[in-house]
Each structure stands twice: as C-alpha cells, then as structure tokens.
C-alpha cells in the first residue's frame with residue numbers, strides 16, 4: 003500500500019507541467035522538418051520520411067531548470083501546394099522552428115518568405131530559431147555557418163545547426179526557443195493567462211499560483227497568493243545546449 | 249642444595265637429569281679415590297661414609313627443623329608456652345628450662361629428647377581429652393535440640409500434608425481460570441486484528457463521508473482499504489462455512505461507506521470538471537486521473553460527472569471558437585478569423601485549422617484523463633481505433649465537446665460557399681473541406697459528429713460547385729454564335745475550358761500522390777463528364793443551328809476544331825484518359841465523315857464527279873461512250889479539267905482543311921479523299937478501256953491529259969501511296 007503511494011507521488015511530478023507552449027516547424031520541403039521533430043520526440047532518426055501532408059501534431063515535455071514545459075509541436079508541410087493550409091496553423095504560435103537544409107542553397111535563400119509569414123501570423127512575441135539541418139553532410143554543404151549565423155542575427159532570430167540523422171543538437175532549437183519564451187514570461191512581456199499567446203499554464207504552475215479555492219490538493223495549495231509566476235533566471239540554466247548556437 | 253641452585257641457574261637444555269649427573273660426579277670422585285692407594289684404609293672408608301651421607305632427604309630435614317624449633321623456642325615464644333605447660337606439668341617445665349640454657353641445648357636435647365617428647369605428647373593428649381569432653385557435652389545438647397526439631401518437623405510435615413491436600417482443588421481451579429484468560433486474550437487479539445482489518449476507523453469513515461475533507465492521496469488510500477475489506481470479506485465467506493453473519497454485516501457496512509466515497513469522488517469530479525474552462529490544452533492532475541479510474545467502477549457516476557465535463561468543454565470550446573472568430577487574441581492579436589471573411593479560402597482554412605488544433609488538444613487532454621498512453625505515433629498520422637472502453641469514452645466526449653461548435657462552423661462555411669460566384673473558388677473550398685475532413689477524421693474517427701458536419705459541409709460545397717458548373721453548362725448551351733463566326737471554337741467554349749483548366753489544376757493540386765489511378769479518375773469523373781459533355785453538346789447544337797442558317801458554313805471543321813480543343817485541354821492528364829479516348833473516337837468518326845465530304849468536294853472540283861456518276865449508275869447494256877459525261881468529247885474535257893485541277897495547289901493542301909486546327913488530322917482527311925479520288929479516276933480508266941464501252945482508241949482518250957491513264961503517275965502527283973497508307 004505504501005509503495006503505491008510513493009508511486010503516486012512520483013508520477014505526479016512526472017506528468018504535470020508548468021507551461022504549455024505552441025510551436026510550429028516550418029521551412030521548405032525536404033529540409034528535414036519531420037525528421038528533426040521525430041528525433042526530438044522519439045530520440046531516433048525517422049527512416050523513409052515522406053512529404054508531410056498538411057500538418058502533423060506531436061508533443062513532448064521538457065525540463066528547463068525547475069520548470070517542466072510541455073511543447074505542442076505542429077509539423078507543417080513544406081510543399082508549396084500546402085502553403086495556404088499550413089499558414090492557418092501559424093496562428094498564435096509562441097515559437098517557430100525555421101528549418102533549412104545546409105546542402106540546399108535555395109532552401110536558405112527562401113527563408114525570408116517563411117519568416118515574413120510567421121511574423122505576420124503567429125503570436126506577436128514569436129520566438130524564432132533558425133535551424134540549419136543535415137549538418138552530417140558537411141561535404142555537400144552549400145550554406146556556410148557564418149552566412150546563416152549572420153542572417154540570423156540580422157533578422158533577430160536564434161541559430162543552430164543540427165543533424166536529425168546523427169541527432170546532433172536536435173534538442174537545442176526547442177530548448178532555445180522555450181528558454182527565450184520563459185524569459186519573456188519572467189520579464190512580464192508575455193502573459194500566459196491570455197488566449198492566443200501560444201502559452202498557457204499547466205496544472206503544476208496553476209497549483210502554485212492559485213489559492214486553495216480551485217485546483218487545490220492539500221499541502222501544495224494556498225502557499226502563494228494568486229500572482230503571476232516570477233521565474234528566476236537562474237532556474238533557466240542553459241540545459242544541454244551544446245554545440246554552436248548564438 | 250647447591251645442586252638445586254646450580255640447576256636453576258643452568259640453561260634448560262642441560263637439565264635432562266640433574267640429580268643423576270650430580271650423583272655421577274660423586275661416583276666419579278669415588279671411583280678416583282677407589283682407584284687410589286688409600287682405598288682400603290678403614291678411616292678413610294669411615295670418612296667417606298660420613299662425607300657421603302646425604303642430608304637432603306626432606307623428611308629428615310623436616311624432622312630436624314621440628315626438633316630445632318622445639319628447643320629454640322625455649323627463649324622466647326617457646327618459653328612462655330612452656331611456662332603455661334609448666335604450670336600444669338611441673339616435670340616438664342624443668343626439662344624445658346634445661347633445654348633453654350644457651351650452648352647446652354644440644355647436649356640436653358640429646359639426653360632428654362625422648363622424655364621431652366613423651367611429656368609433650370602427654371600434655372597434648374590431656375588437652376585433647378579436655379576438649380573432647382566439652383564437645384561431648386555440647387553434642388548432647390545438640391542432640392536434644394535435634395530431637396525437638398525432628399518432632400516439630402514431623403508436626404509441620406503433617407500439617408503441610410493436610411494443607412496441600414486442601415489446596416489442590418484451589419490450584420486446579422486457578423490453573424483453569426488462567427488458561428481461560430489466555431484463550432480470552434487470544435480471542436481479544438483476534439477480534440482486534442479483525443476489526444482493524446475489516447473495518448474503517450472513525451477517521452477513515454469520516455474521510456470517505458465528509459464533504460469538508462478534501463479528495464487527496466489519503467482519501468484514495470482509504471478507498472483502497474474499504475475496497476480491500478469488502479474483497480477480503482467475500483473471500484472469507486466463500487469458505488466452507490458459507491456466509492457468516494459478521495461477513496454479511498462487514499460487507500454491507502463497508503459497501504455503504506465505499507459508496508459514499510464513490511459519491512464523494514463523483515461530486516469532486518463534477519466540481520473539478522466545471523473548472524476545465526480553458527481553450528488550450530488542459531493538464532490532468534494525478535488525483536483527477538485516479539478519481540476517473542475509480543469512477544470507472546461506477547459507470548453511472550462516471551457518466552454523470554463526464555456529462556458535466558462535456559457540458560463545460562462544449563461551452564468553453566464554443567466560446568473560445570467564437571472569440572477566435574470575432575475577437576481574436578488578447579489586444580486583437582492574432583486577429584479575429586472573421587477579418588478574412590472576404591477571402592473564402594483563408595477564412596474557411598483558418599476556421600478548420602482552429603478546430604483541428606482544438607481537436608488535437610482535446611484528444612490529448614482526454615487521453616491523459618483516461619490514462620491512455622499516447623502510442624508511438626504522431627497525432628496527424630492515421631489512428632487505428634482500438635475497441636476499448638477508454639476509446640469509447642474518449643470518442644463520446646470528443647463528440648460532445650465539439651457538438652455546439654458544429655453549427656456556427658457549418659453556418660459560416662455554408663454562407664461562404666453560397667456567396668461564391670466562381671466555381672473555381674467553390675471547388676477550392678470544397679477540396680479544402682475534404683482535406684480537413686480527412687485530416688480530422690484521423691483523430692476523431694468517421695463516426696464522430698464533427699466528421700458528419702465536415703462531410704455535410706464538404707458535400708454541400710461540392711453540391712454548390714456542381715450547381716455552379718451546371719449553371720455554367722446551361723449558359724453554355726444558350727450560346728449563340730456571332731454572325732461572323734468562323735470554324736474556330738467559339739469564345740464561350742474557350743471560356744468554359746479555361747475554367748475547366750483551372751478546376752483541373754485545383755484538382756491535381758489536391759491530390760496527395762498516394763491515390764490509385766481509379767481513385768484519381770473517379771475523383772474527377774463527374775466534373776469532367778459534366779463540363780466536357782456540356783461542351784460537346786453545345787458545340788454540336790450551335791453548329792446545327794448555324795448550318796441551317798448558313799449552309800455553306802463548314803460545320804464539320806468547326807466541330808472537329810471544338811473537339812480538338814477539348815482534347816488539347818485534357819490530354820496531359822492521366823485521370824482524364826477515358827475522356828480523351830472518347831473524344832478521340834468522336835474525332836475519328838467525324839474525320840471519316842469529313843473525309844468523305846471532302847472527297848465529294850474535290851471530285852467535283854476535279855471534274856470527275858459526273859463521269860464517275862455515269863460509271864456508277866450504269867444499268868443497261870448501253871456502252872458508256874454513249875452516255876452523258878462519258879461521251880468521248882465530254883470525257884476529254886472532264887479529263888482536261890482534272891489535269892488542270894491536278895496542277896493546282898489544292899492537290900497538296902486543301903484550303904478548306906487548312907481551317908482544321910489539327911493539321912495532321914487535315915492531312916489524313918485530305919489523303920483519304922485523294923485516295924478515293926484516285927480510285928474514282930481508276931474506275932473511269934477501267935471503264936474506258938473496257939471494249940464493251942466502245943471507245944475508239946481508249947488510250948488516246950485517256951492519254952490526252954495528265955496523268956495519261958497512269959494510276960502510278962496520279963499517285964505520284966497526289967503524293968499518296970497505294971492502299972490505305
């Protein structure tokens with residue numbers, strides 16, 4: 003009986019989250035968006051990846067410092083004929099993972115169109131991470147790291163190179179974006195209570211925020227007054243963000 | 249003594265037989281002496297004897313020491329002792345006194361030893377006697393005491409005996425009582441354990457019943473306990489003795505308490521469910537999950553609680569949908585979806601994408617609520633619906649959650665579709681609806697209410713689209729050709745096929761690439777049939793009308809051009825292959841007609857028509873040279889005309905067929921006509937050469953003009969081969 007209870011406590015910690023963030027993954031067809039996401043959610047390369055039809059949804063919970071963050075991930079089709087469909091999903095996204103293929107120059111030169119669309123349609127505080135994928139194919143590289151990095155800083159987005167084949171850096175774009183968003187929440191720029199921001203509180207955060215009137219479960223409740231959560235930047239220590247990113 | 253001290257000083261390894269070695273020494277010396285000359289001297293023998301006397305015997309030493317003590321003590325301690333002795337034994341004291349006199353001691357001792365010893369013995373014996381006498385009298389007293397004690401003891405023994413006999417029954421009773429107490433204690437313990445195991449404590453009962461105590465981990469612990477009690481009690485009662493009264497009572501009491509617990513969970517859930525009013529994804533606490541798990545044992549309670557949830561979600565989703573439509577995000581960003589109502593595709597697309605995202609969120613929420621593990625699967629990919637209880641609940645709740653949202657969605661989509669004038673836009677919207685329908689059905693299943701709505705609105709969109717297409721077809725049918733209409737496809741047809749082209753491109757754009765050939769054909773068949781058939785029938789009816797008005801107008805070329813135009817539009821698309829085939833067949837048969845018509849034309853133009861007619865019409869036996877156009881002079885002028893015609897450009901290229909847009913077809917038709925013409929000429933030649941037709945110098949008649957009766961020459965001029973090639 004006591005072991006059951008212990009398990010209960012453990013799962014409680016495992017399954018709730020502080021924030022829910024909506025992310026979109028965009029970029030030209032064949033740049034490896036689906037593979038990147040697959041590696042991020044399944045921790046392995048996706049064999050025989052087909053063009054995405056419309057959009058696909060997946061989710062994963064990550065940990066940033068003390069905070070547990072659930073990411074709602076919308077993988078969009080890069081093919082032109084789906085543009086009108088996928089654009090509808092940008093609405094209110096908090097983060098955009100903008101993917102190009104380092105071995106395909108045109109996927110890089112078209113980036114501004116994607117960024118423009120995303121900025122026009124997503125959340126006003128959209129955080130974008132530029133991702134140069136397929137870094138394992140160094141010999142076929144058509145876009146230099148420095149060039150992409152420069153483009154990123156000119157356009158005010160984060161940048162990282164990844165390989166969804168080797169798994170190199172695949173977590174970084176998501177962690178980078180999540181961290182930047184948490185900082186916006188911390189600084190009060192972003193309010194998770196409002197719909198359409200692409201961010202909302204999870205049960206874990208609500209329990210900390212709310213008084214015992216609502217979702218109150220014993221000792222955890224009623225400690226703090228209803229008040230926007232103050233995150234400590236210290237909490238958001240750069241988690242496993244290795245590799246080159248700006 | 250010396251040997252002993254030497255021995256102790258010696259190292260241990262030499263100590264093997266110390267005494268024998270010292271004796272050996274002595275013997276050595278003895279032997280030496282014996283060996284000497286004086287060995288037999290009696291004095292020396294005596295001396296030897298004295299010297300060899302051994303005083304080391306402890307018994308002797310002890311005797312000597314006792315003796316010396318006896319005389320040494322005369323001066324001090326011994327003196328006093330001898331005085332005491334002397335007071336009672338006068339004789340003795342004299343002797344002792346003599347002994348104590350300094351140097352004379354040894355001599356006196358030697359003289360009086362025996363006497364002294366006897367005196368001492370006597371003294372001691374007297375002392376013994378005196379002491380024993382006393383002991384004897386004391387022993388007598390003791391004997392008396394012992395006798396008395398004996399009798400007392402006997403008495404006591406007797407008493408004890410009787411008391412024992414009396415106590416025995418008491419003791420028996422006490423033992424009985426003691427073991428009875430043991431048994432009672434054991435039973436008490438058993439009852440206590442039983443109560444602990446088979447009943448809830450006051451606190452626990454309160455936890456289950458009270459509305460003031462929260463539903464928490466402790467509550468569920470108590471629920472588990474109550475549940476276990478009932479189960480254990482059932483197990484107990486399933487034993488040989490059958491249901492016992494206690495068992496029945498336990499089960500009924502605890503069941504009651506458990507039910508109160510269930511009620512409490514249900515109330516709590518209903519309360520909590522009312523709080524699920526957020527649009528975005530909802531987090532499910534472990535307590536909530538556990539509560540739902542419990543309630544699944546009481547489907548009625550769960551159903552009630554879930555209906556609260558369904559209502560809450562229904563209202564919430566409706567509200568947030570309406571907010572997204574009309575208000576947008578905080579501060580109007582993102583902008584309200586309705587702002588794009590003028591752009592039907594975007595408007596409908598945004599609405600459906602919103603719904604799709606809400607579906608994904610709701611599904612995740614419900615999976616968490618029912619603790620269904622998300623399979624290794626992207627939500628967008630095809631879901632295989634498992635027949636499980638959870639899945640039923642989830643689908644039911646999904647259905648209900650989106651129920652209220654269906655009608656505003658339907659209303660808006662319907663309005664959008666109906667207000668479109670362009671069939672292309674309508675078609676695009678219809679395709680978009682189909683796309684979303686497929687996408688969402690992967691998550692909600694075909695049977696979901698929302699799927700119904702999506703089916704309905706996409707059917708309706710297609711309905712409107714076909715209505716528009718049909719209206720267009722009707723308009724097309726009302727086409728009136730302008731007076732100056734040539735044989736080119738009319739403008740209305742071009743407009744119509746332009747629309748068809750765009751619809752085709754929408755269709756090809758909507759294909760996902762995994763459709764079978766049949767699916768691709770079927771997906772477009774009705775559009776194709778409607779538009780192409782309407783075009784064909786329009787063309788033929790306007791052509792007929794035109795022909796009536798203006799008989800010289802080249803209807804055949806016109807129709808072939810129209811058909812060819814349609815063919816050009818459809819030919820690149822594999823899914824239109826059957827239609828292309830039908831058009832090609834139609835073109836073939838019309839081309840055949842045209843070819844024969846064309847032949848009629850050119851045979852007239854070439855001047856052979858009359859001659860051939862005479863040849864063909866021949867019935868009587870009258871020679872042809874006597875009939876009409878075949879009379880030699882007439883024939884000659886006809887042949888002359890034919891020769892002339894042969895040298896005109898019309899032979900190579902018919903001006904009439906030049907209006908056919910498909911020049912290869914024109915070529916084919918022309919050659920066919922020429923071939924027929926050649927056959928006609930051949931026929932004339934054959935007839936002229938027949939003797940019964942009575943031409944004088946037939947060859948001269950034929951040789952008057954090109955091709956001089958030579959079929960080969962004619963074919964060469966015409967550029968047509970023999971036969972049908």
Ligand SMILES: Nc1nc2c(ncn2[C@@H]2O[C@H](COP(=O)(O)OP(=O)(O)OP(=O)(O)O)[C@@H](O)[C@H]2O)c(=O)[nH]1
Pocket residue numbers: 029030031032033034035036037038048050051052053054055078079080081135136137138139164165166167168
């Ligand atoms: N070498 C290498 N190949 C990759 C990598 N990521 C993806 N690919 C390959 O790139 C191709 C396209 O990958 P997808 O993930 O389907 O591309 P996508 O961006 O989702 O394409 P759309 O869905 O059409 O927009 C696949 O053949 C993958 O095997 C990578 O990191 N390294």
Ligand SMILES: [Mg+2]
Pocket residue numbers: 035036037052053054077078079080
């Ligand atoms: Mg993809």
